[in-house]
Structure formats: structure tokens, C-alpha cells
Amino acid sequence: MTRVKICGITRVEDALAAAREGAHAIGLVFYERSPRHVGIAQAAQLAAALPPFVTTVGLFVDADPAFVRAVLAAVPLDLLQFHGDETPEYCTQFGRPYLKAIRVKAGVDLLQCAARFSTAKALLLDAYVAGVPGGTGATFDWGLIPRNLPLPVILSGGLDPDNVAAAVERVRPYAVDVSSGVEAAKGIKDAAKVAAFINEVKRIDVQLS
Numbered sequence: 001m002t003r004v005k006i007c008g009i010t011r012v013e014d015a016l017a018a019a020r021e022g023a024h025a026i027g028l029v030f031y032e033r034s035p036r037h038v039g040i041a042q043a044a045q046l047a048a049a050l051p052p053f054v055t056t057v058g059l060f061v062d063a064d065p066a067f068v069r070a071v072l073a074a075v076p077l078d079l080l081q082f083h084g085d086e087t088p089e090y091c092t093q094f095g096r097p098y099l100k101a102i103r104v105k106a107g108v109d110l111l112q113c114a115a116r117f118s119t120a121k122a123l124l125l126d127a128y129v130a131g132v133p134g135g136t137g138a139t140f141d142w143g144l145i146p147r148n149l150p151l152p153v154i155l156s157g158g159l160d161p162d163n164v165a166a167a168v169e170r171v172r173p174y175a176v177d178v179s180s181g182v183e184a185a186k187g188i189k190d191a192a193k194v195a196a197f198i199n200e201v202k203r204i205d206v207q208l209s
């Protein structure tokens with residue numbers, strides 16, 4: 001079963017709609033320059049609104065460790081997502097499970113990345129776009145992903161209801177992650193697109209089983 005994370009949630013109704021449609025995780029963006037950025041109080045409300053068994057992921061980009069600790073003290077995050085140039089030592093200092101995002105472009109050695117971030121729960125593979133850390137809606141060449149990565153792969157970068165089935169069929173990731181591809185506007189999810197995205201993942205899973 002391919003898990004689904006819906007990232008960049010800013011409204012309780014969007015969190016509930018994602019959970020209702022079967023999302024396994026939601027992502028809260030603690031990166032001030034993102035149009036999907038949430039404050040600590042808002043994030044606490046979003047996390048509290050979720051039903052059980054939906055994972056709450058906190059996304060950070062090269063954040064001050066004191067800020068990450070402040071978020072952790074106020075918001076019950078299940079998993080941390082580090083989406084910048086963080087080192088393994090930085091990522092492990094919080095004593096929490098984490099995902100390490102790698103922005104993929106030609107020449108990147110993902111086997112080396114997996115060895116470097118062996119303490120991560122998974123590698124989250126996103127498209128490299130110069131000057132923007134993520135949430136770009138850009139895809140990358142899925143052929144750059146080795147078949148024998150020793151960590152689970154969470155595929156992201158420009159996924160949407162129209163391409164996610166092809167992505168799952170090609171990459172066979174542990175999970176897929178989407179932000180802009182299911183939005184009505186930046187930070188506002190489109191419930192119909194979220195439903196279509198998750199249904200496409202379920203459909204291709206059945207077809208591949």
C-alpha cells in the first residue's frame with residue numbers, strides 16, 4: 001500500500017478532508033517564507049483536530065534548533081521533515097524520528113545520501129529548483145532514483161491527480177507527498193483534488209497488486 005502525505009495544510013477543514021479521504025499524514029510547514037507557513041498556535045489547533053492514526057509531520061528548512069524545540073514543546077508532531085541543507089547531526093539532535101528531503105537533480109548520488117542519512121526514517125525526494133527549497137510543483141526525472149536505496153522513498157515534487165499513478169507505477173515508493181498539486185490556491189487545499197489524488201493512488205495500488 002502506498003501511503004499518502006498531504007503537505008502544506010493551513011486550515012482545519014482541509015486537514016479533516018484529507019483525513020476523511022484516507023491521507024496517512026499531513027504536513028505543517030514551519031518555514032516563514034512559504035505561502036503555506038503556519039504559526040505555532042495554528043499548528044497546535046490543526047494537530048488537535050486530526051483523528052487518531054493520521055501522522056502529523058512538521059516541515060522545517062534550516063531552522064534555528066531553538067525554534068524547532070519551541071514547536072515541539074507546543075505541537076504534538078509525530079515526525080520531523082528537514083527540507084534544507086541540514087546535516088545528519090542537526091537532524092538527530094531533537095531525538096525525534098525524521099525524514100530527510102533531498103532535492104534531486106542530475107548528478108546527485110542518492111545512495112550516498114541514504115548512507116549519510118542512515119538515521120532517517122525515509123528519504124523524501126523532491127525536485128531541485130534553484131533558490132526555492134520546496135513546494136514548487138516541479139517534477140524531476142524519476143529515472144535518477146536507484147532501485148536499491150536502503151531507506152524507504154517518499155516521492156514528491158510536482159505530483160498531482162493526473163501523474164501520481166504513473167509515478168507510483170514507475171518508482172514504487174513507500175509513500176507519495178503532494179502540496180501544490182492538490183491546491184485551489186496557495187495554502188488552500190481543493191477537496192476534490194485531494195480525493196482524486198488519493199483515489200488514483202488506491203487505484204494504481206490495486207492494479208499493481
Ligand SMILES: O=C(O)c1ccccc1N[C@@H]1O[C@H](COP(=O)(O)O)[C@@H](O)[C@H]1O
Nearest residue numbers: 007034134135136137156157158179180
Ligand atoms: O510546501 C511548501 O511551501 C514548502 C516550502 C519549503 C520546503 C518544502 C515545501 N513543501 C514540500 O515540497 C515538496 C513538493 O511540493 P509540491 O507538491 O511540488 O508542491 C513536498 O514534499 C512538500 O512537502
